[in-house]
Amino acid sequence: MAIRVxxxxxxTTVQDLxxxxxxxxxxxxxxxxxxxxxxxxxxxxxxxxDAAALEFTLTGPELVFTADTTIAxxxxxxxxxxxxxxxxxxxxxxxxxxxxxxxxxxxxxVAGGLDVPVVLGGRxxxxxxxxxxxxxxxxRDGDELRAAAVSRQIVxxxxxxxxxxxxxxxxxxxRIVRGAQAGEFDGALTTAGFKVTSKSDRMGMRLIGPExxxxxxxxLVSATVVPGTVQVPPDGQPIVLMADAQTIGGYPQIAHVxxxxxxxxxxxxxxxxxxxREVTLAAGQQLILDRARALALLQAGLVQKMR
Amino acid sequence: MTLTPLGxxxxxxxxxxGLDETGLRRVRALAEALERDRPxxxxxxxxxxxxxxxxxxxxQVGGYERLCREIATRAERVxxxxxxxxxxxVEIPVCYGGEGGADLADVAAQxxxxxxxxxxxxxxxxxxxxxxxxxxGFAYLGGLPAKIHTPRRPTPxxxxxxxxxxxxGAQTGVYPLMTPGGWNLIGRTPLRLxxxxxxxxxxxxxxxxxxxxxxxxxxxxxxx
Numbered sequence: 119m120a121i122r123v124x125x126x127x128x129x130t131t132v133q134d135l136x137x138x139x140x141x142x143x144x145x146x147x148x149x150x151x152x153x154x155x156x157x158x159x160x161x162x163x164x165x166x167x168d169a170a171a172l173e174f175t176l177t178g179p180e181l182v183f184t185a186d187t188t189i190a191x192x193x194x195x196x197x198x199x200x201x202x203x204x205x206x207x208x209x210x211x212x213x214x215x216x217x218x219x220x221x222x223x224x225x226x227x228v229a230g231g232l233d234v235p236v237v238l239g240g241r242x243x244x245x246x247x248x249x250x251x252x253x254x255x256x257x258r259d260g261d262e263l264r265a266a267a268v269s270r271q272i273v274x275x276x277x278x279x280x281x282x283x284x285x286x287x288x289x290x291x292x293r294i295v296r297g298a299q300a301g302e303f304d305g306a307l308t309t310a311g312f313k314v315t316s317k318s319d320r321m322g323m324r325l326i327g328p329e330x331x332x333x334x335x336x337x338l339v340s341a342t343v344v345p346g347t348v349q350v351p352p353d354g355q356p357i358v359l360m361a362d363a364q365t366i367g368g369y370p371q372i373a374h375v376x377x378x379x380x381x382x383x384x385x386x387x388x389x390x391x392x393x394x395r396e397v398t399l400a401a402g403q404q405l406i407l408d409r410a411r412a413l414a415l416l417q418a419g420l421v422q423k424m425r
Numbered sequence: 426m427t428l429t430p431l432g433x434x435x436x437x438x439x440x441x442x443g444l445d446e447t448g449l450r451r452v453r454a455l456a457e458a459l460e461r462d463r464p465x466x467x468x469x470x471x472x473x474x475x476x477x478x479x480x481x482x483x484x485q486v487g488g489y490e491r492l493c494r495e496i497a498t499r500a501e502r503v504x505x506x507x508x509x510x511x512x513x514x515v516e517i518p519v520c521y522g523g524e525g526g527a528d529l530a531d532v533a534a535q536x537x538x539x540x541x542x543x544x545x546x547x548x549x550x551x552x553x554x555x556x557x558x559x560x561x562g563f564a565y566l567g568g569l570p571a572k573i574h575t576p577r578r579p580t581p582x583x584x585x586x587x588x589x590x591x592x593x594g595a596q597t598g599v600y601p602l603m604t605p606g607g608w609n610l611i612g613r614t615p616l617r618l619x620x621x622x623x624x625x626x627x628x629x630x631x632x633x634x635x636x637x638x639x640x641x642x643x644x645x646x647x648x649x
Contacts, residue, residue, distance in 0.1 A: 138468045138469055138480075139468070139469055140469075140626065141471045141478075141480065141558075142456070142469070142470065142471045142472060142557060142627075142630075142631075143557055143561060143562060143619070143625070143626050143627035144557045144558045144559065144560055144561040144562050144563055144601075144619070144627060145561045145621075145626065146561075237621055237622075238626060246560075246602065246604070247560075247561050247602055247619070247621060249561075249621045250621075295432060295433060298429060298437075339474055339475075340473075340474065340556070340558070340559070340565065341437070341473070341474070341476070342431060342435070342437060342471055342473050342476075342478040342558070343431075344431055344432050344434060344435050344480070346432050346434075347432065364558060364559050364560060365471065365473075365558040365559070366473055366556055366558030366559050367559075374431065374432030374433070375432075376432070376433050377432070377433050377434055377483075399430050399433060399489070400489075402432075402433035403433050403483045403489060406433060406434075406483040406484055407483065407484060410484035
């Protein structure tokens with residue numbers, strides 16, 4: 119089964135849940151910016167949650183499917199097909215996604231998963247090192263992708279309980295836990311809103327808002343960072359590190375966005391605003407367990423309806 | 426030893442050791458012990474400077490406190506284990522100056538030295554890999570002689586080719602990928618510091634000893 123790319127969209131890449139086990143070599147985790155959306159759309163078409171799917175950015179692609187298959191779209195709303203449910207497409211059918219009406223990034227899973235080689239334990243595209251995905255690059259007009267041929271489809275009418283999804287919004291409140299240097303700053307991230315700037319990308323979301331002034335001017339020894347780390351360069355404007363973040367950073371770490379709220383940040387467009395709210399580490403970790411349980415229930419429920 | 430959370434999916438084990446060969450060996454020994462005998466739910470182990478960061482999938486670890494105890498137990502065993510293994514020594518050939526090292530004369534001028542002196546100092550010193558990170562395969566090297574410490578350039582270049590050797594402040598290193606960069610460029614190596622197709626994609630590992638050897642343009646060309 120092939121997928122022809124008539125129009126690639128603004129920045130469309132193959133992504134999965136990232137590369138584990140290679141951070142010691144400086145290789146970022148990578149994978150979907152909104153990992154929750156990717157997990158859900160994969161489950162909706164009967165794939166493993168970490169199968170390779172497409173990530174759209176701001177403008178979606180126009181695709182033709184060469185055989186009957188099942189797809190599912192999630193994350194931002196790019197039109198063309200309803201989100202968060204399996205959709206049957208037929209051989210020769212053309213699906214034209216538009217600009218994002220809500221959110222910033224869309225995820226399109228295809229039954230069987232996209233068939234690209236595994237590089238360093240992942241199928242996702244890491245553009246900076248031209249690694250993984252389709253030849254290490256974003257899709258271009260005229261590309262062709264392959265997916266395993268599977269005849270899976272959903273038997274009954276079926277809807278996702280959307281309460282399991284992140285509370286997507288153009289002005290979300292994002293929960294954080296304290297970072298190693300949280301105590302060295304005058305002012306807190308939680309006192310005002312921050313705006314997302316256009317300099318944001320898959321490495322980091324650059325924010326603009328009240329200046330976070332560090333009392334201690336000592337240079338830090340560089341330290342490991344993780345997607346979600348909020349670091350503050352000398353200009354006092356925070357950066358939320360995202361999927362393609364470097365593995366080590368030299369700026370002070372004021373906070374970390376909790377894992378379950380990172381998708382909310384991934385879906386922000388330049389100009390959107392967010393607020394931060396502090397929670398305990400235990401609270402953040404409990405939310406990870408809750409989400410894992412919701413995904414397991416979704417998967418179990420779908421098995422009964424898949425043929 | 427202290428354990429500090431890094432968000433809700435990683436914990437930093439700080440050993441409090443120095444960035445000398447013994448300290449780095451301890452860091453590496455703990456990382457190896459954690460790789461060999463991974464606590465349940467651990468997905469990645471990263472030695473860097475005087476610490477080891479342990480990444481975990483919280484849905485699999487069965488409690489944060491328990492994970493920390495398991496890490497501490499392994500760390501104690503390492504502390505008493507034999508740490509006398511010799512460091513690897515990696516020699517990096519460098520064609521200094523010329524097109525690949527456009528800032529060599531600037532570095533020399535700022536140090537009040539000749540270009541030849543800068544090369545002799547840079548290639549005549551032994552370096553230790555303190556961490557790999559920032560970019561894939563990028564090595565943080567300790568051991569640059571103070572005489573050739575040089576501030577970063579006021580305006581970063583938009584393109585620095587892979588393999589370029591630079592000096593940024595008290596640090597020296599090799600750009601593993603073509604990226605923008607603000608360091609002073611003094612030469613270029615034909616070696617690939619990072620190759621996603623290799624079993625071990627990064628050429629260097631924390632704790633390695635590194636030396637640079639001057640080669641000429643013909644040798645550089647022959648290498649490629």
